[in-house]
Amino acid sequence: MNTRNQTHLHCFIFLFCMATFACSSTSQNNTDLEALLSFKNSISGGLSSWNDSLHYCQWPGVACDNNGKEFRRRRRRRRRRRVISLQLSSLSLTGNISPYLTNLIFLQTLNLSNNELQGTLPENLSNWTYIQSIDLKSNKLEGEIPEQFGSLQSLKVLSLGTNNLRGSIPSSFGNLSLLTDLDLSFNDLSGSIPSQLGGLSSLTYLNLSNNTLEGTIPSSVWNLSALVYLNLGWNFKLSGTLPKEMGHLVSNLQFISLSTNSFHGSIPASLSNASSLQSVEFKSNFFTGKIPASLGTLQKMTNLNLVYNHLEAKEDSDWSFLHALTNNTNLKKLELSCNEFEGLLPNSIVNLSTGLEVLSMGYSLLSGSIPEGIGNLIGLEVIIMGPNLFTGSIPSSIGKLKNLNILALDFNYLSGIIPASIGNFTHLYRLFLESNQLSGSIPVTIGNCQKMEYITLSDNHLNGSIPKEIFSIPSITIGIELFNNSLTGPIPVEIGTLQNLGKFDVSLNKLSGEIPTSLGQCKSLEYLYMNGNSFTGAIPSTLSSLKGLQELDLSHNNFSGPVPSFLEEFKGLSSLNLSFNGFEGELPKHGVFANVNKISVLGNFRLCGGIQELKLPPCPFHAQASRKKHQFPTLAVILPITIGALICFIVFCCLIARKKLSMSSLLKEQHMKISCFLMRVSYAELFKATDGFAVANLVGTGSFGSVYRGLLAIDDENKVVAVKVLDLNQRGASKSFMYECEALKNIRHRNLVRIITACASVDIRGNDFKAIVYEFMPNxxxxxxxHHEDVEQDQPKKLNLMQRLNVAVDVASALEYLHDHQGQTPIVHCDLKPSNVLLDSDLVAHLSDFGLSRFSITSVSKSSEKSSSSFGLRGSIGYVAPEYGVANKVSIHGDVYSYGILLLEMFTGKRPTDDDFKDGRSLHKFVEMAFPNKVMDIIDSCLIEEAIENDERNMRNRGSALDCMVSVIRIGLLCSKESPLERMPMRDVSKEMHAIRDAFLRSCRII
Known part of the structure; x- marks a missing residue:
């Protein structure tokens, strides 16, 4: 070939290559554009500026490698612009992540965090050769994490937290040798932690918290020598003991959280070898033993949180860790509440760092006095020392703590006055001093606490008037609780300045005067309790502005005048108690007044009208003429009754006052005992056992909470349990919890539901949480x-005669045991009804729900009837004894009445609250009219059908069935007599019920 032809050939080859390269470059650039457009088309919101008016490299959030820096060495002749970064966080993006996004083959950084993206993670990741950071946290992504993520060899940061991801953590993550940050928190990941993570030698940040991981921490994790941050908290089922070597291997660790899991055993002393540690959070586990004194050598530690464990400190030597911590000048938070500490609190606590901000040592059995030197800890912002058994006075030096935000000394035995120096707490917003023995007046200096949101000084011995200064604190929104003291005088008119006040409770004091009209300015008020005082006058019309009221209790005062009709308009009012006052005139009928279960007007002798269920006398048609005609006879009758009732009430209050001290002490002792007992199970365990308290596991609701079915590990075995979660927003729920725990842990009987354990903790949002765990009753x-509600949709529940007899005998046996209680103080159940009788797999009855139960002060006899009393009506409508409504006298005779109604309901099939029983008619009278000759006319139709079938087989059996039912009805009528003294004792009831059942069995030739 000649030279000229060779030259032409070379030119052709060069031009071909250039054209090929140009086409290739254009094609590759188009690939990036197409990937971005595909991503834009798959989502909505935030990307409207991605259009043809700009080159895609200039689109917001898109960054390109304009100079081709690392690729220019290979292709220097043409400048290329490839996408290397997408920064699109917090743009409210919705939709799915397009799989074509993986065609951005030079992408190094992807940040789509804090959006609302859905769907699954992309799987074809082989093109992302250069990717270094992927941040998809805080979206709504779901599905499993693809194993292909383990092929991203250049990846350094992977953040997938706060999504809905499930499945296991891919073991292929162990291939990410350059990975420094891994965040998979707040998902629904399960399974165990892969041991391959221990091979990530560059890992400094590991957050696997708030998942459902289980098993032990792989030993390889402690080989992560570069690790600075480790958070495995809130997985509930991570368990096992911590190895002694952990402190040696994790030498650079600065933050470790294993909170809310199931770890047990002791805390390794070798943890102190992790000399860089700044924060240790082991709360809500099952750690036992002593706190290692070596933790005090961690000079960089600012936070030590060990609450809700079983750690002990009883002897002086057990507190050596506290002595050692006095050398740590960096300590900010020391949280040790809810452990098993006992005895005196060491005085060395006052030598902790002056920079300490949080000191939490509540829910234990610490005693003695609070050290006077507590005022040395001038940096304190939070003090939690209750409940405990502290005595003595509140240290005067506490006034030096001017940075305090929260002061909780509640449920102790502190005495003396509230120091005036409390006014120094200008940053205080929560004050808890309830359930102590504090005396004197409320210091006026409390008005200096201008940031206060909530004050509770209840259940003390405070006297004097309510200082008006307390109402000069505009920030009080949650509430003021002063109940059960000896406060006197009127309510200051300044209360009207608290327009955002949510709760005001001054019940059980000695307050007097009228309701200030200014109270109507507290338009956010939801709970108002003024019962048990000496208030007078009428309900002011200004209260009509309190539209948000949910509960109003004005009972046991001297109020007079008409009941205002504006209360009918309060749509949210669920409880109205006006009992034992001097209200008069016609009672409204609508709104809350239309529901007999929401209102009480007992002891107001001059009220008339209202709904029929209240059984008030009718109002006269000509009120004025009627008043003139009957003025003197009415006064002649009412005046002695009123004076007599007042005398009785004064005597009653004196008796109550005498009992308050012992009752308050008893409650606090129960609280202490229960708090030790409670720590056997954590909130996390119950949350997991019930699938997050799922609606699917809800088996029932009651006045104080809800019951869930759960699967709980007990003695290394998963057992089905019933978890009763208290609704602490319901007034009385906390006391119900304590009463029930105390009652059930002191009694044992085959026909009483067995309490397994209890929990007093905080939930995932930090709110108080209380629950009781029982054995589960499958039937x-x-x-x-x-009443023939279904267990399963196609299997109606029916009990035959023999089964009903067995249940009746079981309940009678349970009540006999409670009332006799083996010679000890009788227990009154107070709420016997069918829904509180649970049936196990063999249909054996178990009495449950002791939330209203009481220890009777003494046994009740015909000659001397003494019983515990309370201001609230105990029991359920239809089953509660008549005397409870008149005198509120709680006695074992009340349980007998409830049992009688239960028997009548079991054998007639009629509820005592059916619509048939109105206007003076009752289940007892209905049955009594048919007894004994017409008993078959009122018997449950199911039993009649059974009797007819028996008649066809054996006439003798039918006669025996009739005799049996007549005998049971007789017992039911005797037990539900109106007079308590005419009712049978439970010992006799149980004996006769056994005899009736045995006779029926013999007649049927079963025995």
């Missing part, structure tokens, strides 16, 4: 069986 409750 539900008697109410469901009696």
């Amino acid at each position: 539900g409750n008697l109410d469901q069986w009696m």
Whole structure:
């Protein structure tokens, strides 16, 4: 070939290559554009500026390698612009992540965090050769994490936290040798932690918290020598003991959290070898033993949180860790509440760092006095020392703590006055001093606490008037609780300045005067309790502006005048108690007044009208003429009754006052005992056991909470349990919890539901949480069986005669045990009804729900009837004894009455609250009219059908069935007599019920 032809050939080859390269470059650039457009088309919101008016490299959030820096060495002749970064966080993006996004083959950084992206993670990741950071946290992504993520060899940061991801953590993550940050928190990941993570030698940040991981921490994790941050908290089922070597291997660790899991055993002393540690959070686990004194050598530690464990400190030597911590000048938070500490609190606590901000040592059994030197800790912002058994006075030096935000000394035995120096707490917003023995007046200096949101000084011995200064604190929104003291005088008119006040409780004091009209300015008020005082006058019309009221209790005062009709308009009012006052005139009928279960007007002798269920006398048609005609006879009758009632009430209050001290002490002792007992199970365990308290596991609701079915690990075995979660927004729920725990942990009987454990903790949002765990009863409750509600949709519940007899005998046996209680103080159940009778797999009855139970002060006899009393009506409508409504006298005779009604309901199939029983008619009278000759006319139709079938087989059996039912009805009528002294004792009831059942069995030739 000649030279000229060779030259032409070379030119052709060069031009071909250039054209090929140009086409290739254009094609590759188009690939980036197409990937971005595909991503834009798959989502909505935030990307409207991505259009043809600009080159895609200039689109917001898009960054390109304009100079081709690392690729220019290979292709220097043409400048290329490839996408290397997408920064699109917090743009409210919705939709799915397009799989074509992986065609951005030079992408190094992807940040789509804090959006609302859905769907699954992309799987074809082989093109992302250069990717270094992926941040997809805080979206709504779901599905599993693809194993292909383990092929991203250049990846340094992977953040997938706060999504809905499930499945296990891919073991392929162990291939990410350059990974420094891994965040998979707040998902629904399960399974165990892969041991391959221990090979990530560059890892400095590991956050696997708030998942459902289980098993032990792989030993390889402690080989992560570069690790600075480790958070495995809130996985509930991570368990096992911590190895002694952990402190040696994790030498650079600065933050470690294993909170809310199931770790047990002791805390390794070798943890102190992790000399860089700044924060240790082991709360809500099952750690036992002593706190290692070596933790005090961690000079960089600012936070030590060990609450809700079983750690002990009883002897002086057990507190050596506290002595050692006095050398740590960096300590900010020391949280040790809810452990098993006992005895005197060492005085060395006052030598802790002056920079300490949080000191939490509540829910233990610490005693003695609070050290006077507590005022040395001038940096304190939070003090939690209750509940405990502290005595003595509140240290005067506490006034030096001018940075305090929260002061909680509640449920102790502190005495003396509230120091005036409390006014120094200008940053205080929560004050808890309830359930102590504090005396004197409320210091006026409390008005200096201008940031206060909530004050509770209840259940003390405070006297004097309520200082008006307390109402000069505009920030009080949650509430003021002063109940059960000896406060006197009127309510200051300044209360009207608290327009955002949510709760005001001054019940059980000695306050007097009228309701200030200014109270109507507290338009946010939801709970108002003024019962048990000496208030007078009428309900002011200005209260009509309190539209948000949910509960109003004005009972046991001297109020007079008409009941205002504006209360009918309060749509949210669920409880109204006006009992034992001097209200007069016609009672409204609408709104809250239309529901007999929401209102009480007992002891107001001059009220008339209202709904029929209240059984008030009718109002006269000509009120004025009627008043003139009957003025003197009415006064002649009412005046002695009123004076007599007042005398009785004064005597009653004196008796109550005498008992308050012992009752308050008893409650606090129960609280202490229960708090030790409670720590056997944590909130996390119950949350996991019930699948997050899922609606699917809800088996029932009651006045104080809800019951869930759960699967709980007990003695290394998963057992089905019933978890009763208290609704602490309901007034009385906390006391119900304490009463029930105390009652059930001191009694044992085959026909009483068995309490397994209890929990007093905080939930995932930091709110108080209380629950009781019982053995699960697979056959539900008697109410469901009696009234034919289904266990399963196609299997109606029916009890035959023999089964009903067995249940009746079981309940009688349980009550006999409670009332006799083996010679000890009788226990009054107070709320016997079918829904509180649970049935196990063999239909054996178990009495449950002791939330209203009381220890009777003494046994009740015909000659001397003494019983515990309370201001609230105990029991459920239809089953509660008549005397409870008149005198509120709680006695074992009340349980007998409830049992009688229960028997009548079991054998007639009629509820005592059916619509048939109105206007003076009752279940007892209905049955009594048919007894004994017409008993078959009122018997449950199911039993009649059974009797007819028996008649066809054996006439003798039918006669025996009739005799049996007549005998049971007789017992039911005797037990539900109106007079308590005419009712049978439970010992006799149980004996006769056994005899009736045995006779029926013999007649049927079963025995």
